[in-house]
Amino acid sequence: MLLLDTHMHSTVSFDGHSSRREMAEASMAFGLDVICLTDHYDIINEKNQLCPTYDWAPARQAHQEALEMIPKGNPFRLLYGLELGNAPADFDAAERALVEPGLDFVIGSIHNASLAMDGQDFYYVDFRANPALARPILEDYFASMLALARWGNYDTLGHIPYPLRYIRDRDGVQTGLSDYWEECRALLRRNAEGGKALEVNTNRGRDDLEDYRALLPAWREAGGELVTVGADAHHRDHVGLGIRQAYDLLRDCGFRYVTYYVQRKPVMVKL
Numbered sequence: 001m002l003l004l005d006t007h008m009h010s011t012v013s014f015d016g017h018s019s020r021r022e023m024a025e026a027s028m029a030f031g032l033d034v035i036c037l038t039d040h041y042d043i044i045n046e047k048n049q050l051c052p053t054y055d056w057a058p059a060r061q062a063h064q065e066a067l068e069m070i071p072k073g074n075p076f077r078l079l080y081g082l083e084l085g086n087a088p089a090d091f092d093a094a095e096r097a098l099v100e101p102g103l104d105f106v107i108g109s110i111h112n113a114s115l116a117m118d119g120q121d122f123y124y125v126d127f128r129a130n131p132a133l134a135r136p137i138l139e140d141y142f143a144s145m146l147a148l149a150r151w152g153n154y155d156t157l158g159h160i161p162y163p164l165r166y167i168r169d170r171d172g173v174q175t176g177l178s179d180y181w182e183e184c185r186a187l188l189r190r191n192a193e194g195g196k197a198l199e200v201n202t203n204r205g206r207d208d209l210e211d212y213r214a215l216l217p218a219w220r221e222a223g224g225e226l227v228t229v230g231a232d233a234h235h236r237d238h239v240g241l242g243i244r245q246a247y248d249l250l251r252d253c254g255f256r257y258v259t260y261y262v263q264r265k266p267v268m269v270k271l
Contacts, residue, residue: 002033002269003247004260005240006081007107007158007201007230012039012059014046018236020066024078026236028070034077034260035239036105037063038230042085043093044112048119052093056100079262081105084154086112088147089119098153105261107199107230108154109162110144113137122163127171134173138163142183149190155261156197156228160184161211165203177211184215188222197226197259197266200249202242204231209242209249216253226259226266247271 005027010020018026020037027035041054063080070076080102087094087108098106113120117140127134141163149157160177167173177184191198198219200212219227229246233239250258250271257268 001271003031003240003243004034004229004258004269005032005231005233005243006034006036006079006105006228006260007038007083007199008035008233008239009039009083010037010062012037012062013234014040016234020062021069022236023233023239024066024069027239028074028076030240032240032243033075034079036079036081036260037066038081038083038105038107040083040085041097042111043089044086044115044119046121046124048112048121050089050115050119052090054097079104079260081107083107083109083158085109086144087151087154088144089115091151095153104263105156106154106264107156107158108148109158110141110148111162113140114144116140122166125166127167127173131171131173134167134175137167138175138180142180142187145187146183146190149187149194149196152194152196154196155264155266156199156226157187157191158199159201159203159232160187160198160215162201164211177214185218185222188215188219188224192219192223197228198224199228199230200246202229202231202246204233204238205241205245207242209245212246212249213253216249216255220254225257226268227255227257228259
């Protein structure tokens with residue numbers, strides 16, 4: 001059985017703390033077989049600014065340096081990816097970024113409120129001070145996620161519970177996916193209709209995966225089959241954390257395969 005981690009960040013990302021080479025070395029030491037470096041391109045960035053262009057040059061150089069570190073004959077596989085955030089802010093910008101040669105894998109995600117709500121990055125919103133913000137932020141989030149799914153130029157739909165990391169888990173506002181279940185089901189249906197994957201994101205092993213225990217059966221009911229897994233590591237010490245638990249959850253929910261992507265085509269690995 002291959003152990004995959006297809007969501008991680010390096011110093012190519014604004015919030016990464018380890019180089020691509022360090023992330024690859026740590027992944028091999030952890031026992032991972034296939035990884036994908038998916039540094040951020042957020043079309044609305046962490047400063048709530050629109051970024052209509054992405055410079056691939058740092059990722060290309062860092063990726064080549066990491067590839068050169070892998071010993072000859074070692075079966076470890078290092079793939080070339082992108083986490084494309086907030087694409088509904090400018091789908092033309094997103095399309096331009098995705099013409100990068102050799103691109104293996106694209107995670108579609110939303111990290112910020114829409115520009116109509118000032119493009120706030122959820123991480124920087126103090127929901128403890130203003131819990132009433134949670135509902136409009138989450139309504140806006142699911143609308144953006146559905147717009148992303150309708151556009152569809154990504155491979156896996158990233159971390160659906162993402163805003164709850166800050167709204168519920170960090171700031172203690174009592175809400176959850178069950179309050180937006182119809183929105184979740186509509187999103188999963190559209191994602192399945194587009195032939196896309198669903199990501200199980202372990203949040204560096206910090207997530208108890210209970211949100212995914214609800215989402216995964218609904219994903220199957222919607223016709224979804226493809227699932228990717230990622231620890232969302234931003235530091236070499238966090239690669240692979242929670243991946244084995246994610247595999248166990250997939251088995252518990254009746255899934256037989258986990259997926260990674262090469263040249264944006266799915267490769268299914270038996271659990």
